[in-house]
Amino acid sequence: MPVVCTGMRWQLIPILIAASFLTACSTIPKPKPIPTGSLEQFQRRAEKFNEIVTVPTFETTTNEVAATADKVIASGNAGLDRIGALKPGEVNFTNTIRALDDVGYIIQCAENRLELIDQTSTNADVRDAAGDAIKKIDQWSVGIDYRQDVYAAVKAYAATQPQLQGEDKKLFDETLRDYRRAGLNLPKDQQDEVEKLRQQLTALETDFDNNVTKATQPLKFTKAELEGVPEDFLEQQGIETGPDEYTLMANITFHYLMVEENAKLEETRKRMMVVRCNLAREDNIPVLKKILVLRDEIAHKLGYASYADYATEIRMVKNAATAIAFERKLEAGLQPKFDKELEEFRQLKIKETGDTNTTIHIWDTSYFGNELKKTKYNVDEEQLRVYFPYQRVLKGLFAIYQRIFGLKFERVVPPYKWIGGLQLYAVSDAKTGEPLGLFYLDMFPREGKYNHFAEFGITEGKLLENGKYQRPVCALVCNFPPPQPDKPSLMSHEDVVTIFHEFGHAMHTILTRARYSRFSGTSVPTDFVEAPSQMLENWAWDKKVLDSFAADYRDPTKKIPEDVLNQLKASRLATEGTFYRRQLSFGLADLALHTQIHATNADDVVPLSNKILSEVSLPVPTNTAFVAYFGHLTGYGAGYYGYAWADAIAADMATAFERAPDGFFDKMAGMRMRKEIYEVGDSRDVNISIEKFLGRPRSLDPFLKKIGVEKQ
Numbered sequence: 001m002p003v004v005c006t007g008m009r010w011q012l013i014p015i016l017i018a019a020s021f022l023t024a025c026s027t028i029p030k031p032k033p034i035p036t037g038s039l040e041q042f043q044r045r046a047e048k049f050n051e052i053v054t055v056p057t058f059e060t061t062t063n064e065v066a067a068t069a070d071k072v073i074a075s076g077n078a079g080l081d082r083i084g085a086l087k088p089g090e091v092n093f094t095n096t097i098r099a100l101d102d103v104g105y106i107i108q109c110a111e112n113r114l115e116l117i118d119q120t121s122t123n124a125d126v127r128d129a130a131g132d133a134i135k136k137i138d139q140w141s142v143g144i145d146y147r148q149d150v151y152a153a154v155k156a157y158a159a160t161q162p163q164l165q166g167e168d169k170k171l172f173d174e175t176l177r178d179y180r181r182a183g184l185n186l187p188k189d190q191q192d193e194v195e196k197l198r199q200q201l202t203a204l205e206t207d208f209d210n211n212v213t214k215a216t217q218p219l220k221f222t223k224a225e226l227e228g229v230p231e232d233f234l235e236q237q238g239i240e241t242g243p244d245e246y247t248l249m250a251n252i253t254f255h256y257l258m259v260e261e262n263a264k265l266e267e268t269r270k271r272m273m274v275v276r277c278n279l280a281r282e283d284n285i286p287v288l289k290k291i292l293v294l295r296d297e298i299a300h301k302l303g304y305a306s307y308a309d310y311a312t313e314i315r316m317v318k319n320a321a322t323a324i325a326f327e328r329k330l331e332a333g334l335q336p337k338f339d340k341e342l343e344e345f346r347q348l349k350i351k352e353t354g355d356t357n358t359t360i361h362i363w364d365t366s367y368f369g370n371e372l373k374k375t376k377y378n379v380d381e382e383q384l385r386v387y388f389p390y391q392r393v394l395k396g397l398f399a400i401y402q403r404i405f406g407l408k409f410e411r412v413v414p415p416y417k418w419i420g421g422l423q424l425y426a427v428s429d430a431k432t433g434e435p436l437g438l439f440y441l442d443m444f445p446r447e448g449k450y451n452h453f454a455e456f457g458i459t460e461g462k463l464l465e466n467g468k469y470q471r472p473v474c475a476l477v478c479n480f481p482p483p484q485p486d487k488p489s490l491m492s493h494e495d496v497v498t499i500f501h502e503f504g505h506a507m508h509t510i511l512t513r514a515r516y517s518r519f520s521g522t523s524v525p526t527d528f529v530e531a532p533s534q535m536l537e538n539w540a541w542d543k544k545v546l547d548s549f550a551a552d553y554r555d556p557t558k559k560i561p562e563d564v565l566n567q568l569k570a571s572r573l574a575t576e577g578t579f580y581r582r583q584l585s586f587g588l589a590d591l592a593l594h595t596q597i598h599a600t601n602a603d604d605v606v607p608l609s610n611k612i613l614s615e616v617s618l619p620v621p622t623n624t625a626f627v628a629y630f631g632h633l634t635g636y637g638a639g640y641y642g643y644a645w646a647d648a649i650a651a652d653m654a655t656a657f658e659r660a661p662d663g664f665f666d667k668m669a670g671m672r673m674r675k676e677i678y679e680v681g682d683s684r685d686v687n688i689s690i691e692k693f694l695g696r697p698r699s700l701d702p703f704l705k706k707i708g709v710e711k712q
């Protein structure tokens with residue numbers, strides 16, 4: 001699965017502020033030209049380290065894509081048949097637990113490649129075929145859990161009470177845990193019942209998602225009603241639909257934000273929000289009730305107090321109570337800052353309306369947040385672009401990542417390119433020359449390509465049966481502004497934050513040394529996977545880091561003016577209270593729905609969620625049902641808390657660099673990160689890995705400080 005990040009924070013802007021206690025940096029790396037090498041040499045060198053570097057063979061026709069799906073399913077079935085045919089006396093770790101990981105590995109690598117093709121192929125038929133192939137493999141893989149013969153072999157091995165340690169023990173425990181979570185240790189009739197409920201649930205989740213996708217709602221405004229909304233937006237095709245009539249779509253996030261952030265008239269902002277918060281309501285509220293009741297029922301049958309407990313068991317947070325307590329603690333901590341921000345918004349509203357008794361409503365926060373940025377901080381992010389030509393940023397980023405993680409990147413020629421400008425880089429250990437992996441860069445938009453920013457694992461790291469370690473291969477798929485005839489690709493500051501973030505995921509994939517595919521690379525709990533990359537976003541806010549590469553492309557002696565960067569930081573910090581209270585309201589509503597809704601009170605879905613949203617953020621508009629359009633409830637059920645959770649860990653982890661002698665250039669801290677976080681992946685409990693990296697227990701303080709919460 002690709003690690004999809006930007007855009008996952010819903011329609012809210014990612015906000016991370018560099019800490020202020022920077023230490024002096026002795027040697028700042030100067031961007032050097034990127035060396036080129038030969039892929040064959042790199043692969044031969046891997047052999048000396050008992051490793052394999054394989055360049056993936058990409059399917060290029062619809063027939064090849066379809067054949068891959070059939071081949072993977074056949075090979076998966078053969079692998080499962082081999083395990084299922086074992087007699088109780090024949091079972092051991094290798095032919096059961098490890099063999100299951102091997103089966104999963106083949107499926108995962110093929111699916112990874114097909115997902116990349118689905119998102120990047122220049123041929124629409126091939127993209128469609130890849131999408132179909134993925135669906136086919138997914139449907140087949142649902143049945144793996146319920147292969148009774150395979151489960152019997154695993155149980156027979158478990159009955160030998162093996163004495164395992166470390167990664168082997170974790171693999172064994174988690175394999176059994178998966179079977180328990182699928183209901184396989186229940187009596188047969190209950191097992192069938194759970195399987196049936198799970199199938200019903202999957203169908204309903206698909207319905208919910210489809211209803212979200214197909215919900216559309218046009219809203220008509222006059223020019224006067226849209227005062228403040230940028231002209232160039234209103235001039236876009238399809239918006240002006242009649243004499244003094246402008247049609248905006250409440251379901252298009254971009255349209256929605258244009259109104260919420262810019263429309264001067266309160267009534268316009270309110271109208272847009274009310275419509276947005278009722279999208280898919282009639283279709284989805286009945287579906288959501290059924291989903292929540294089914295989830296609750298499944299969780300109870302499997303022995304959990306709630307679905308939230310079931311879902312969080314396999315994440316870092318481990319149970320619902322810890323997630324709720326974390327969110328409540330932040331909620332309370334943010335109160336003074338939240339109050340202060342609301343008062344600042346209110347003063348702006350008084351100035352605009354002349355009404356000294358005015359109050360701030362939920363449809364006012366984006367508008368006055370934007371006003372505050374424009375008036376108080378005078379922020380113009382566009383003027384920063386000249387400092388971030390793509391090539392310069394890439395070189396600078398390479399220099400930093402090579403330095404802190406002890407690596408060497410070499411450009412090599414890809415044997416196959418899915419687009420002309422595709423680049424391939426080989427990563428080695430700087431000291432020993434050990435080959436570590438490959439990454440592709442597909443960085444600019446084109447027709448039919450994936451339209452966000454993500455890291456796609458292709459070949460995951462794994463210790464193969466022959467004793468050799470398969471080194472990983474991944475791709476960054478991004479959409480930075482393409483170069484123009486008269487000027488290079490000029491990135492926004494947000495783009496720079498994004499590339500530091502995404503490249504962190506590539507490091508997570510490539511630097512792995514986990515032996516099993518289940519644990520390698522980014523296969524860590526979902527409430528942790530973003531944290532290392534969120535930590536690396538701090539680099540893009542640091543003046544010293546930026547000065548090591550960013551310079552005006554027309555006159556490279558010109559660096560980013562310090563006051564502009566400071567204004568940008570201050571303006572982000574200015575609305576952190578409002579931003580996080582809204583995030584927490586989503587997280588807490590999600591957790592409440594997954595702990596408090598049962599078959600007996602399903603009608604409370606809307607009142608319960610509205611109550612929490614209103615208490616934690618600001619009162620929702622009356623007669624709305626935000627949760628009907630809350631896509632996170634299906635894919636990430638009881639998982640929204642994970643954004644703030646990972647943000648908090650990221651801030652804590654960043655202190656390891658901020659307090660180090662060389663700050664964000666510190667090699668010791670970087671190497672500790674490589675060893676304790678990236679190399680181990682999920683082969684060890686990430687709670688332990690984070691503490692080993694930090695050299696102390698975790699703390700929430702750095703995060704509170706970062707978002708402007710005074711110490712209590």
Ligand SMILES: [Zn+2]
Binds near residue numbers: 502
């Ligand atoms: Zn990410």
